[in-house]
Amino acid sequence: MNRRQAIKGVAALICGTAAVSTFGLMTQSCSGGKGDPAVFDDVDRELMNAVCDTLIPETDVPGAKAAGVGPFVVMMLEDCHSAEERAEVTTGLSTLNTAAEKQYGEAFGELPATDRQKLLKTLEKDKAPFLNLIKRLANRGYYTSEIGATQALVLDFTPGDYDGCLPLQEGQRAWAM
Amino acid sequence: MNLNITAQKANTYDAIVVGSGISGGWSAKELTEKGLKVLMLERGRNIEHIKDYENTLKQPWEFKHRGELTNEQVRTHPVQTRHGHYNEYNESFWVNDEECPYAEVKRFDWFRGYQVGGRSLMWGRGCLRMGEVDFEANAKEGIGVPWPIAYGDIAPWYDYVERFAGISGQAEGLPQCPDGVFLPPMEMNCVEKEVKKRIETHYNRERVLTIFRMANLTVPHNGRGKCQYRNLCARGCPYGAYFSTQSATLPAAVATGNLTLRPFSVVSEIIYDKETRKAKGVRVIDAETMETVEYYAKIIFLNASTLGSTYILLNSVSEAFPEGMGNGSGQLGHNLMDHHFRVGASGTFEGFEDVYYSGRRPASVYVPRYRNLGNEKRDYIRGFGMSGSASRTGWQKNIAELSYAEEKEERTVPGEWRMGFAGWGETLPYYENRVWLDHAKKDKWGLPLLTIDAEFKENELKMRVDMKNDAAEMLEIAGLKDVRSYDRPSHPGACIHEMGTARMGSDPKTSVTNKWNQLHEVPNVFVTDGACMTSTGNQNPSLTYMALTARACDYAVSALKKGDL
Numbered sequence: 053m054n055r056r057q058a059i060k061g062v063a064a065l066i067c068g069t070a071a072v073s074t075f076g077l078m079t080q081s082c083s084g085g086k087g088d089p090a091v092f093d094d095v096d097r098e099l100m101n102a103v104c105d106t107l108i109p110e111t112d113v114p115g116a117k118a119a120g121v122g123p124f125v126v127m128m129l130e131d132c133h134s135a136e137e138r139a140e141v142t143t144g145l146s147t148l149n150t151a152a153e154k155q156y157g158e159a160f161g162e163l164p165a166t167d168r169q170k171l172l173k174t175l176e177k178d179k180a181p182f183l184n185l186i187k188r189l190a191n192r193g194y195y196t197s198e199i200g201a202t203q204a205l206v207l208d209f210t211p212g213d214y215d216g217c218l219p220l221q222e223g224q225r226a227w228a229m
Numbered sequence: 230m231n232l233n234i235t236a237q238k239a240n241t242y243d244a245i246v247v248g249s250g251i252s253g254g255w256s257a258k259e260l261t262e263k264g265l266k267v268l269m270l271e272r273g274r275n276i277e278h279i280k281d282y283e284n285t286l287k288q289p290w291e292f293k294h295r296g297e298l299t300n301e302q303v304r305t306h307p308v309q310t311r312h313g314h315y316n317e318y319n320e321s322f323w324v325n326d327e328e329c330p331y332a333e334v335k336r337f338d339w340f341r342g343y344q345v346g347g348r349s350l351m352w353g354r355g356c357l358r359m360g361e362v363d364f365e366a367n368a369k370e371g372i373g374v375p376w377p378i379a380y381g382d383i384a385p386w387y388d389y390v391e392r393f394a395g396i397s398g399q400a401e402g403l404p405q406c407p408d409g410v411f412l413p414p415m416e417m418n419c420v421e422k423e424v425k426k427r428i429e430t431h432y433n434r435e436r437v438l439t440i441f442r443m444a445n446l447t448v449p450h451n452g453r454g455k456c457q458y459r460n461l462c463a464r465g466c467p468y469g470a471y472f473s474t475q476s477a478t479l480p481a482a483v484a485t486g487n488l489t490l491r492p493f494s495v496v497s498e499i500i501y502d503k504e505t506r507k508a509k510g511v512r513v514i515d516a517e518t519m520e521t522v523e524y525y526a527k528i529i530f531l532n533a534s535t536l537g538s539t540y541i542l543l544n545s546v547s548e549a550f551p552e553g554m555g556n557g558s559g560q561l562g563h564n565l566m567d568h569h570f571r572v573g574a575s576g577t578f579e580g581f582e583d584v585y586y587s588g589r590r591p592a593s594v595y596v597p598r599y600r601n602l603g604n605e606k607r608d609y610i611r612g613f614g615m616s617g618s619a620s621r622t623g624w625q626k627n628i629a630e631l632s633y634a635e636e637k638e639e640r641t642v643p644g645e646w647r648m649g650f651a652g653w654g655e656t657l658p659y660y661e662n663r664v665w666l667d668h669a670k671k672d673k674w675g676l677p678l679l680t681i682d683a684e685f686k687e688n689e690l691k692m693r694v695d696m697k698n699d700a701a702e703m704l705e706i707a708g709l710k711d712v713r714s715y716d717r718p719s720h721p722g723a724c725i726h727e728m729g730t731a732r733m734g735s736d737p738k739t740s741v742t743n744k745w746n747q748l749h750e751v752p753n754v755f756v757t758d759g760a761c762m763t764s765t766g767n768q769n770p771s772l773t774y775m776a777l778t779a780r781a782c783d784y785a786v787s788a789l790k791k792g793d794l
Binding site for chain 1: 288289290293294295296297298299300301415416417418419421422457458459582583584585586587588589590621623624625632633634637638640641642643644
């Protein structure tokens, strides 16, 4: 049983009784607060940041962290996706954390980058839908961010002309748009 | 002093133009330039050129959702969000479906832009002439009714509107897709040029690949700036580099001093005068105050969009016209058409790894119709054109096993070349594809709801087989690898080329408008938008609406001067 299921389980027990009010955390669960898997709590947000920073690391160009990709992905899930998809993502993140603790004895966010990468690569190989979704949104968030578009890629907002056959220059980056 | 007469005088013009999109803008320009005092009515808000293109200079990261749809947008715009036309970059140009509902018997994606400029702000800008074969087809095949005009009747008017609008393109000498008055063509990229060579060689130029003919300026034209190759047209162009009401026809009409533009004016009906047997004006509901106002004029041009214009006619009932104005034929609302599309193929091009391109060209490449010409007879009639483009993949490419740092690096370099073709096919006029008014249901202005019942049929479905296979075949002949074809669901309306429902014809018993776009039964009412189309051809239709509008305006003003109207 992961953290969420545990919280939900306890919340269900308590909510079923009249003696709710003494447990602040648990009362929130009853009204769809902390325990609602479709809602991102602080733990989820931290995990999302760690996942995005792993997917798009800092290299010679700043990565997901500098570009604010983790918060972007959460915002996109909140604004553009369904409660089911959000629940799938938070549940997936919890599973990831559980796996990290099981394999390495530490939370996902505490692991060195190589171990985080290993865990995510295994999930990618299994085509975990929650990770596919995060990755798609993270890439969109990063490569359309100011850092991604102007440092990782090259942005020419007003080209002025069109040249259909341009010799590829040494070190030429792909167009941002 | 009789106040009513004064008020009536104040609300009287020489001409009323209903709608301010592509054809309405042309009506306003032509009629004002010929000296008429014109009132142009637009149901939506005003959009000022450049100033109101609020997103046109925004960088990608300035859009909160980077162009993706939100749950809230899908809720308030259930129809407009069915395809990618509506998005975060130009959402304010699309109608709020909740506020402006309609009913679908079968799925019909009705995309609307209720504002000054209408859909001329977000249109695809493809400008192709219909050819002789298109104007002759109905008569030859006994489909629908014959067109009352031939290519020769409209050709000079194509010249006329192209000269003003500014159409870039390449002359190819194909009668089925006639050449026009072109500004310099946009350039193809290396792969497109190579594909062109291979296709034209293989098919012995029976299939031609040309750059799409676009209402985008490749050189400065009539005081408007040239295209800056941003490919952000649908946000509104701050250079006025594509044709829209705001960039082209409206300034010309305003310059005459003869135009009055009234936004927020929902035209509910045309008022019929049974004494004169003509229309005497229109009834308008102010969209903001809900007040009803009447305006009067000698001639009325209906340019409210295909279904908008037909709606107004259907709602204009009188003793003389219990089934809608000018509907003696019983054809008003019938023969609704749209092009069918979303079928084609794509593949990967090997080679040209050492070349790239700069600038974002707002035009695809195009293979004009080649099917069912001359002696060829497929198992369907009419034909289709193919558009496509080649480009190198960017950050969205698929990436095999790499470390995340390597993947990040890989996403930032130009990827493989890919190219696709997609078909755009003619749809036949079917009497049973139709619209009508449901008086049991009303919108917020108390007006009955339009109900739409249309579908593609056997001829279109058979054509799609060729569209899909031909796209793949041409790509393979051009040397592309891993070619995959597709045939995705295509519902009427989605192409935003809706046409028909007030068709032109010589016989008042079988058509709604005559060869001058006049209602057979009410000669001072002209319908010159897509509603008048007798068949669709396979070409993007807006250029034809422009030409028909300019032609009808010329006729209307000379008839008016002769005292015939």
